Amino acid sequence: MPLNKEIQPGDNDELTRERLQATFDTQQMAAALWGSDLARKRRELAKKVDKLTVLHDSKDMSFMTREEKLSENARKVVQMFAHVADIVEDPSDDAEMFHLSSNAIGHEGHPFGVHFVMFIPALKAQADDEQREKWLMPALGLQLIGTYAQTELGHGTNLRALETMATFDKATDEFVIHTPTVTALKWWPGSLGKSSNHAVVSANLIIDGKSYGHHNFMVQIRDENTHKPLKGITVGDIGPKMAYNASDNGFLGFDHHRIPRRNMLMRHAKVDKNGVYTKPPHAKIGYSAMVHVRSVMIGHQGMFLGSASTIAIRYSLVRRQGEIKEGSGEVKILDYQTQQHRLFPQLARAYVFMFAGKEVRELYQKVLSDMEKGETTLLADLHALTSGLKSVVTHLCVAGMEQCRMACGGHGYSRASGIPEIWGVAVGGCTYEGENMVMLLQLARYLMKAVKETKKGKSLGRLVDYLLLPQDRHSLIGRVPQGEYGPHLAAFEHIARRQIFKVADELTKLQDKGMSKEIAWQKKAVELQRAARLHTRFYLAACFHRKVQSVVDGRIREALADLYHLHLNYELLDMVNYALEDAYLKADQVDFIREDMYRLLETIRPNAISLVDAFEFSDRELRSVLGRRDGHVYENLYKWAKESELNRADVLPYFDKYLKPMMLAARQRSNI
Numbered sequence: 313m314p315l316n317k318e319i320q321p322g323d324n325d326e327l328t329r330e331r332l333q334a335t336f337d338t339q340q341m342a343a344a345l346w347g348s349d350l351a352r353k354r355r356e357l358a359k360k361v362d363k364l365t366v367l368h369d370s371k372d373m374s375f376m377t378r379e380e381k382l383s384e385n386a387r388k389v390v391q392m393f394a395h396v397a398d399i400v401e402d403p404s405d406d407a408e409m410f411h412l413s414s415n416a417i418g419h420e421g422h423p424f425g426v427h428f429v430m431f432i433p434a435l436k437a438q439a440d441d442e443q444r445e446k447w448l449m450p451a452l453g454l455q456l457i458g459t460y461a462q463t464e465l466g467h468g469t470n471l472r473a474l475e476t477m478a479t480f481d482k483a484t485d486e487f488v489i490h491t492p493t494v495t496a497l498k499w500w501p502g503s504l505g506k507s508s509n510h511a512v513v514s515a516n517l518i519i520d521g522k523s524y525g526h527h528n529f530m531v532q533i534r535d536e537n538t539h540k541p542l543k544g545i546t547v548g549d550i551g552p553k554m555a556y557n558a559s560d561n562g563f564l565g566f567d568h569h570r571i572p573r574r575n576m577l578m579r580h581a582k583v584d585k586n587g588v589y590t591k592p593p594h595a596k597i598g599y600s601a602m603v604h605v606r607s608v609m610i611g612h613q614g615m616f617l618g619s620a621s622t623i624a625i626r627y628s629l630v631r632r633q634g635e636i637k638e639g640s641g642e643v644k645i646l647d648y649q650t651q652q653h654r655l656f657p658q659l660a661r662a663y664v665f666m667f668a669g670k671e672v673r674e675l676y677q678k679v680l681s682d683m684e685k686g687e688t689t690l691l692a693d694l695h696a697l698t699s700g701l702k703s704v705v706t707h708l709c710v711a712g713m714e715q716c717r718m719a720c721g722g723h724g725y726s727r728a729s730g731i732p733e734i735w736g737v738a739v740g741g742c743t744y745e746g747e748n749m750v751m752l753l754q755l756a757r758y759l760m761k762a763v764k765e766t767k768k769g770k771s772l773g774r775l776v777d778y779l780l781l782p783q784d785r786h787s788l789i790g791r792v793p794q795g796e797y798g799p800h801l802a803a804f805e806h807i808a809r810r811q812i813f814k815v816a817d818e819l820t821k822l823q824d825k826g827m828s829k830e831i832a833w834q835k836k837a838v839e840l841q842r843a844a845r846l847h848t849r850f851y852l853a854a855c856f857h858r859k860v861q862s863v864v865d866g867r868i869r870e871a872l873a874d875l876y877h878l879h880l881n882y883e884l885l886d887m888v889n890y891a892l893e894d895a896y897l898k899a900d901q902v903d904f905i906r907e908d909m910y911r912l913l914e915t916i917r918p919n920a921i922s923l924v925d926a927f928e929f930s931d932r933e934l935r936s937v938l939g940r941r942d943g944h945v946y947e948n949l950y951k952w953a954k955e956s957e958l959n960r961a962d963v964l965p966y967f968d969k970y971l972k973p974m975m976l977a978a979r980q981r982s983n984i
């Protein structure tokens with residue numbers, strides 16, 4: 313029995329030979345990646361979706377208009393819910409449902425795109441028991457379609473400047489929701505434009521002329537039967553985007569639209585019928601739906617990068633181009649060192665992002681259950697961690713995916729590769745749920761507070777305990793036996809700690825000279841976001857370490873350790889300037905890291921296909937001609953191109969309309 317479980321009769325021989333070299337069992341590696349239970353469920357789920365033709369794409373989405381895409385994904389999402397009980401074991405398991413959705417629908421969006429990821433989490437965390445009964449149950453039962461309407465045309469980041477008003481009218485026991493200016497129009501909410509009939513709307517709470525800041529309100533926006541906007545509501549689609557075009561991101565305006573007082577989500581903050589306001593236990597508890605998405609998107613981004621790596625690595629084993637030794641025949645492009653250097657670090661990142669995604673989800677669940685009891689101590693840690701991870705992971709993912717695309721040459725640029733669409737979806741993550749730079753500065757704020765605590769000999773939290781440790785002056789990389797690469801991990805720690813203390817000292821110096829805290833912060837903002845990035849990259853490396861240590865099976869641990877060690881080398885070289893600044897690393901140590909990285913590229917090469925097969929992405933979910941499991945790329949690229957709408961006739965009307973008359977006239981002129 314081959315260790316790589318993806319081998320099937322009829323596959324491209326090149327890929328089969330590659331798969332036979334696996335040093336580990338791909339299903340066991342899948343269990344390490346997803347957890348054994350989820351890995352099994354994913355496998356069974358993909359088989360079931362294969363059999364259910366109602367869940368299959370009616371044609372390649374690349375050849376559809378936006379309206380066709382919306383309609384196609386509405387059809388499939390309805391079929392998905394109709395069959396959900398036969399396909400998944402636990403419909404309340406986000407991971408299983410995400411896998412079902414990737415297989416059946418893909419990543420271009422659908423009418424329930426924000427319903428499950430924000431609308432329901434907002435209700436779970438912020439609605440009181442009576443409100444949960446009224447909206448959460450119907451929302452879970454698909455009796456309504458919800459979205460999360462916070463961002464406005466004029467403001468997305470600075471939530472304190474949101475303009476939408478919710479003015480309490482004591483006489484009628486209602487809130488009057490109003491959009492006072494064009495910049496106050498809600499702008500961007502997913503599935504708002506044409507699909508949703510309910511929205512959790514962020515608006516400034518105003519009681520007796522006093523503003524209490526923005527709070528969340530449940531607003532029905534469309535009639536449940538006719539789907540027409542309700543009186544006082546203007547709603548529509550904001551138009552095409554870079555990608556994600558099966559989602560109708562929308563705009564929304566209110567003209568003194570009235571809702572009952574009890575439509576304010578009142579688990580934490582409350583307004584009674586006399587207009588008496590009760591503060592929530594934590595000022596930012598109303599931000600929980602954002603924190604929810606930030607926590608799930610880490611793993612999702614890892615999967616996007618994993619998909620792009622799968623496509624590029626499989627294709628690089630099918631594609632032959634050029635000779636390494638003259639006369640010995642063309643080589644697979646993955647045999648070029650440059651190709652391995654381009655792709656294997658992306659593969660390693662995909663693995664660690666998925667591991668980090670799992671860790672951060674566990675922390676989110678813990679904070680959520682604490683919040684249920686009114687306990688909010690860990691909220692700041694979770695906010696700091698998710699802010700940093702969200703920013704670093706999305707940034708590295710899209711940079712990595714772009715490497716994957718370029719590594720596929722011309723065919724990578726074709727939508728047939730599947731990479732342009734997932735790249736377009738992933739890059740949205742750099743902006744949504746808090747623009748990356750802004751969120752890095754949120755983490756930096758936490759790190760600066762942590763430095764203050766450290767100076768008192770205390771730790772602000774588990775994530776910053778390392779700030780209390782003394783700083784080594786010189787790295788031991790290459791000076792002691794490699795072992796588990798402890799000195800490498802220590803270098804990540806050193807670089808992060810040094811940058812964090814350095815910028816904290818610089819801030820203090822500026823303030824000591826009389827500069828205000830805010831202006832000093834501005835002067836050091838670039839250095840602050842660097843500190844946040846380095847801290848997060850250390851967290852990721854440490855997370856990879858924890859994962860490798862936890863694996864019991866020797867073959868899996870060895871293959872995973874190769875990826876981990878490559879990750880350490882590659883990332884350290886990427887930020888080596890920080891280690892050279894204080895001579896922590898010497899030039900010969902940098903050479904040592906480079907040479908070890910090249911050695912690891914060669915070690916990983918025979919396992920490359922098995923490491924991507926272990927993600928167990930089905931062909932249906934990859935939606936890529938280049939990344940097909942069976943490796944039959946060329947004949948299918950030709951088949952795919954023939955589907956292009958431009959090939960419906962040999963001659964298209966624009967030829968007769970424009971080109972032919974021009975050429976005729978040119979010929980006539982030349983005959984004169």
Ligand SMILES: CCCCCCC/C=C/C(=O)SCCNC(=O)CCNC(=O)[C@H](O)C(C)(C)COP(=O)(O)OP(=O)(O)OC[C@H]1O[C@@H](n2cnc3c(N)ncnc32)[C@H](O)[C@@H]1OP(=O)(O)O
Nearest residue numbers: 462468469470471596599602609691692695744745746757
């Ligand atoms: C998975 C696929 C999904 C695809 C669908 C995608 C759907 C996308 C949806 C969206 O994009 S919804 C809209 C998301 N919008 C944002 O993310 C807005 C970003 N802005 C903010 O989050 C905040 O405004 C801010 C940048 C965090 C700043 O907030 P604010 O000005 O109110 O606070 P500060 O003065 O900066 O900080 C005060 C204090 O509060 C702490 N804090 C801020 N946020 C949180 C939080 N979420 N949880 C806990 N604590 C928080 C902050 O750290 C400060 O603490 P101290 O330093 O004072 O202790």
Ligand SMILES: Cc1cc2nc3c(=O)[nH]c(=O)nc-3n(C[C@H](O)[C@H](O)[C@H](O)COP(=O)(O)OP(=O)(O)OC[C@H]3O[C@@H](n4cnc5c(N)ncnc54)[C@H](O)[C@@H]3O)c2cc1C
Nearest residue numbers: 460461462463467468469500501502740744745746747749
């Ligand atoms: C695909 C997609 C889906 C979305 N879905 C939703 C949704 O469902 N619901 C919803 O409410 N919103 C949604 N959004 C909106 C999204 O949350 C906002 O676009 C995002 O929070 C950024 O806000 P902004 O657009 O106002 O950018 P801006 O804040 O205007 O940012 C522009 C630039 O200014 C910089 N900047 C801004 N403030 C600061 C600062 N304090 N310090 C330093 N630099 C700063 C930023 O870093 C950035 O470079 C979605 C957006 C996208 C792209």
